[in-house]
Amino acid sequence: MSSTTKPSPRAVVTAPAAVRAARARKSRIDPLYYFFLFPSLVIFTLAVTLPAILGFVYSFTNSVGFGDFDFIGIRNFIAVFQDEGVLSAYGFTLAFALVTVIVVNAVAFFLALGLTSRVRFRAALRTVFVIPMVISGIVIAFVFQYLFSNSLPLLGQGMGIEPLATSILANPELAWLAIVFVTAWQSIPSAMLIYIAGLLTVPAEVYEASSIDGATPWHNLRHITLPLVAGYAVINMVLGFKNYLNAYDIIVGLTDGGPGVATRSVAMSIFRGFEGGDYAYQMANAVIFFLISIVIALIQLRFTRGKGGIAA
């Protein structure tokens, strides 16, 4: 790209010839390029930027979503931090996202390891393992809801396993496990495919060389495979964590936030702002949620850079 050799705009100002050249180049732009670019800028601005600004403004008011309202400063934000329902939603969402990221990556990595080893029926196996990715979250959650509340208790009773004898979805202590399970069920394929791509970049010669040196499979895994796919693990964790923070569909299908509010996610608590009349209040919640997501993304990016250095 020519951008690397072009002088910076500041430097151009001091050199008249370059200014003329830059102007000449600018005047030569085909106006059609603006026409190509503007649809995305316009819909993005109307559908994301404008609502984001509106939401931010509303978060400092006492609006109920319609009619008159007054500005009430940061009272909403203070109230959010004192609202046990909201705080428990944050606690649940963060803990759920963390556990799910770990489960998904562990299972996906070992599946990928298996699918890149010398197994038979590799293509068919991979086809099957990817299917959950293309199934609607809410629909499969309804299927699992039936299994968890009807079939699993029957099995538990039959085998005399006490904790399984009743529906785990009705148990405030255990319901979140069902949500982790179904979310993992659906997210493992994409993480697995990324790990497969990572594992395929490791040249076979590396393993041959290490086996000549007498390395065991465990040594290979620990000292060759894991360091080389560390970058892919970070990609998976960043993408996954971001998705799990916004968890909604699967929770609606499994528990609808219950029992009580035990599995209510942040997204669910925000959406309640439209039913409950605490519109501005939930906008403040959304602003806080946004800031937390940004902070987590930045932490992860930092972590990525560190890991990249180690892997390189």
Added chain:
Amino acid sequence: MSSAPSTIPGGSAAAGKKQRIRAGRERSNWPATIVLIVCTLSVLVPLYVTTSMAFKTTGQAVDGNAFSLPSPLTFDSFVQAWTLTNFPRGFAISVFVSVTAVAGEIIVSALAAYAIVRNWDRRLFRWSFFYLLAAMFIPFPVVALPQIQLTGLAGLDNPLGVAILHIVFALAFNTMLFTAFLRSIPLELEESMRIDGAGTWQVFWKLIFPLLAPMSATVGIFAFIASWNDFMMPSLIISDPELQTIPVLQKIFQTQFSNSYNVAFASYLMAMAPAIVVYLFTQRWVMSGLTQGAVK
């Protein structure tokens, strides 16, 4: 693990010629194969339950044994699900949302990416790129409440509004994919076409867009899977229940017809099937697309 061809016997199974050649190159890892086959049960059992429940009678479905085979086998539940959810209407709406999202995501992002890559030395285009990328950090729940209000005001609290929101929320990722791909297309191709008198419009549609085809396939398939399966956006944005998409319609089996398990599962199966069928026919792009997206 050594893989010297001469020292490896021809596999444990009956040795056909083809198999011996393959076994010579790599010995099959049967323990891992068996473990993986057992693991596929975690995928196949829920799908089996959905299918077998769908073919049961209501009487058999309520016995709680999800794993039994349907006896007698009946198609009644499909007929009932078809009418209860008004399947043809829901299907048409879901198809409309998905097709609009697929076409919109491909065209809008490809056009923007092309304009950005070819004008990277202009500040407006460069900044636009970073502006669009910012969307990756704004999840739907954060802007959902004002969005519901605005789509209502704009008369877009309908399937079209949902399709537009799908396009917007995928914009950052798609534009990034397309720009990465476009940077690898040599400028010379385009210049020779321009010397022959082609304008930007022709260059894009006759040269660039066809070259983008593999990337467009990836973007399109993911757009389809995401918009076909989505529950969150349509359930919040579409105000008229008559205009709901297929996944949202499944909720009636939780609220109204909660004991007709066989009908519910028939309906679930009809909701899942299109995405699974599309996946089975396009899996090459699904798999390559995901890794391209992640690595770039």
